[in-house]
Amino acid sequence: MAVDTALAAQPKPVHRAPPAPSLITADDAFLAMRDALKNGDLEQAAVLGQRVLALDPDYPLAAYIDYWPMSQRLKSATAAPTDDAVRAFLLANEGTLVAEFARRDWLLALARRGDFQTFDAEYPALRTRDDPQVECYALVSRYLHSERHLEQWSEESMLDSKAALAVPANINGEGCTLLLSVLAAENRITEADLWEWVRLASDANLPASMKRYALALPTADTQAALALDAITNNPALWLSRQGNDAIAGQHELWLIALSRMARASPADTAALFEARYAQRMTPLARSEVYAELAGAGFRRQLPEANDWTHKALDARGMPEDVWSSELRVAIRDNDWTLYRAVYDRLPAEMKRASANDGGWTYWLARAERARNQQQVATDLFRSISGQFNFYGQLASEELGLAITLPPFAPTATEAEVAVAQKQLAFIRAQRFYALNLRSLGNQEWNFPLKGMTDRQLLASAELARRLQIYDRAVNTAERTSREHDFRLRFLAPYYDEMRPKAAEESLDLDWVYGLIRQESRFVQVARSSAGASGLMQLMPATAKYVAKKIGMTDYSADQVSDLGTNLTLGTSYLRMVLDQLDGVEVLATAAYNAGPGRARSWRSVLAKNVEGAVFAETIPFPETRDYVKKVMSNAVYYALVFSPAEHQSLKARMGVIGNDIALPARSDLP
Numbered sequence: 001m002a003v004d005t006a007l008a009a010q011p012k013p014v015h016r017a018p019p020a021p022s023l024i025t026a027d028d029a030f031l032a033m034r035d036a037l038k039n040g041d042l043e044q045a046a047v048l049g050q051r052v053l054a055l056d057p058d059y060p061l062a063a064y065i066d067y068w069p070m071s072q073r074l075k076s077a078t079a080a081p082t083d084d085a086v087r088a089f090l091l092a093n094e095g096t097l098v099a100e101f102a103r104r105d106w107l108l109a110l111a112r113r114g115d116f117q118t119f120d121a122e123y124p125a126l127r128t129r130d131d132p133q134v135e136c137y138a139l140v141s142r143y144l145h146s147e148r149h150l151e152q153w154s155e156e157s158m159l160d161s162k163a164a165l166a167v168p169a170n171i172n173g174e175g176c177t178l179l180l181s182v183l184a185a186e187n188r189i190t191e192a193d194l195w196e197w198v199r200l201a202s203d204a205n206l207p208a209s210m211k212r213y214a215l216a217l218p219t220a221d222t223q224a225a226l227a228l229d230a231i232t233n234n235p236a237l238w239l240s241r242q243g244n245d246a247i248a249g250q251h252e253l254w255l256i257a258l259s260r261m262a263r264a265s266p267a268d269t270a271a272l273f274e275a276r277y278a279q280r281m282t283p284l285a286r287s288e289v290y291a292e293l294a295g296a297g298f299r300r301q302l303p304e305a306n307d308w309t310h311k312a313l314d315a316r317g318m319p320e321d322v323w324s325s326e327l328r329v330a331i332r333d334n335d336w337t338l339y340r341a342v343y344d345r346l347p348a349e350m351k352r353a354s355a356n357d358g359g360w361t362y363w364l365a366r367a368e369r370a371r372n373q374q375q376v377a378t379d380l381f382r383s384i385s386g387q388f389n390f391y392g393q394l395a396s397e398e399l400g401l402a403i404t405l406p407p408f409a410p411t412a413t414e415a416e417v418a419v420a421q422k423q424l425a426f427i428r429a430q431r432f433y434a435l436n437l438r439s440l441g442n443q444e445w446n447f448p449l450k451g452m453t454d455r456q457l458l459a460s461a462e463l464a465r466r467l468q469i470y471d472r473a474v475n476t477a478e479r480t481s482r483e484h485d486f487r488l489r490f491l492a493p494y495y496d497e498m499r500p501k502a503a504e505e506s507l508d509l510d511w512v513y514g515l516i517r518q519e520s521r522f523v524q525v526a527r528s529s530a531g532a533s534g535l536m537q538l539m540p541a542t543a544k545y546v547a548k549k550i551g552m553t554d555y556s557a558d559q560v561s562d563l564g565t566n567l568t569l570g571t572s573y574l575r576m577v578l579d580q581l582d583g584v585e586v587l588a589t590a591a592y593n594a595g596p597g598r599a600r601s602w603r604s605v606l607a608k609n610v611e612g613a614v615f616a617e618t619i620p621f622p623e624t625r626d627y628v629k630k631v632m633s634n635a636v637y638y639a640l641v642f643s644p645a646e647h648q649s650l651k652a653r654m655g656v657i658g659n660d661i662a663l664p665a666r667s668d669l670p
Contacts, residue, residue: 111137133175168201168209298325336367358384358391409483416459471521514634536570612654
């Protein structure tokens with residue numbers, strides 16, 4: 001949970017005259033107040049905040065008028081509010097999201113000033129434990145003020161600490177930096193832990209985090225940190241300047257340098273490694289280099305990745321994406337013995353995650369079946385066949401079961417919806433949406449959902465549907481655990497506009513809805529960080545290209561989010577992509593996300609025809625891989641919602657993908 005980070009900036013105040021009272025509404029004053037706070041102008045913000053309340057004494061976002069300035073003051077060492085003032089605010093806003101924000105900010109301020117006694121008293125009241133710096137400070141307090149003195153620093157506390165510290169992005173925050181220094185100073189963290197975290201930071205390309213870990217090494221001086229700087233800048237040059245004999249930490253530095261080189265050129269790096277370094281490194285270090293090569297080889301779709309994975313089986317402590325790449329190499333090559341060998345070495349948290357989303361469990365079942373372990377495979381398929389996702393659908397089909405919708409829960413009653421309508425968080429969310437502050441609106445909407453029953457969730461989803469906040473309707477309905485309504489999970493808004501557009505382009509309506517659900521969740525004003533707009537998330541260049549191709553002579557860039565225009569351009573482009581890729585929906589889905597050139601490239605390297613599910617699982621781009629699986633799974637559920645009596649098969653929809661189909665030599669599609 002993150003408050004708008006723009007409010008964190010605090011330049012010197014710029015004093016301005018108050019706005020003319022007759023020229024501003026309550027919403028305008030609220031937005032102007034927010035802008036003043038972004039500029040650090042607390043005085044102007046106070047004037048504007050009072051103006052909001054003068055115009056609308058019952059303004060639903062009034063709590064933010066008090067919270068945002070208080071948040072800035074809590075970050076200040078000289079102008080911080082008193083603890084009593086913060087307590088009064090928390091009491092007045094008890095049980096709300098804004099109180100969570102305030103309590104989190106207060107806890108950070110308490111820890112910064114070393115008041116862990118108050119921190120310990122207030123921390124248990126924090127409901128949302130997803131700020132890593134707060135959690136690191138809590139672990140510091142637990143260690144320094146209780147368990148160390150009682151000699152009861154538990155294994156669980158140590159595991160919690162290592163989990164927090166093993167996230168390189170966390171280590172640049174003050175709480176986790178303090179936790180690292182405290183535990184390293186008392187030898188609670190091993191040198192192996194620190195080098196593992198340096199490698200994780202290197203893989204995440206976070207050089208500042210690499211240096212922080214290195215400076216915490218028990219034998220650290222500035223040499224390791226300086227070496228890491230050199231490796232980050234030019235790993236090949238650094239390696240070329242090293243002697244042949246490893247010194248303390250040299251193997252780890254070699255590994256990091258070789259890993260960074262492998263990202264750009266895995267084959268060349270493998271040749272250098274085997275010629276110069278492999279025999280001078282420990283067996284474990286060699287395995288870890290091969291693991292990094294396997295990960296890079298998978299991303300480059302090299303056949304050598306299989307051999308590198310076989311040589312990496314003794315590696316430990318690798319980043320999750322390296323483990324995942326090794327598994328996908330085995331899936332790609334139909335090497336089920338290798339899959340089993342890699343799976344057995346996965347970290348426990350990856351296996352737990354697999355049980356939740358079904359991914360590696362499904363492929364493990366395939367591996368066991370290929371190894372003639374039929375009962376084991378059947379049991380594994382059964383363990384995930386009830387999940388409402390790509391893998392659950394595939395597992396059901398492997399068991400010979402039809403993919404079906406769960407029974408529809410009774411529709412929320414008017415009384416249930418009326419109760420949801422009175423939720424302060426939902427009222428605030430609606431106002432944030434009206435102000436185009438969608439992130440804050442989503443946070444407000446989501447805040448009360450965690451404690452809701454299935455009936456309350458369905459009522460809240462129905463309220464969102466009626467308010468045409470379609471993404472919240474879908475996301476809220478997805479949270480139910482026993483009572484489900486897939487008419488809400490798989491909404492079909494704009495049906496009257498969408499159906500003729502899909503028909504005109506001879507597109508499967510189920511597939512188009514599955515794609516839009518993944519692209520925008522039906523938020524008509526959705527705009528991605530890359531600049532894609534509208535329901536079908538069209539990039540400006542793509543929209544312009546398609547408009548020209550279909551003869552839309554009056555098109556202008558500001559029309560891209562218009563409902564009719566967006567659907568016309570989006571379905572036309574989808575038709576173009578589908579035609580370029582021989583009518584194969586899986587390939588067209590990948591192309592819609594990553595571009596037709598990449599989709600053709602991924603197919604061209606296939607050694608033989610493969611199942612669509614195998615192709616999707618081995619797409620080297622994580623975003624596109626996830627996108628394709630979700631779109632195709634969505635399409636099956638939409639088909640069941642639209643035509644419940646018809647049999648649906650995800651495996652049939654995914655089809656078979658091969659490189660033996662003639663393709664255009666090139667395409668001008670964006």
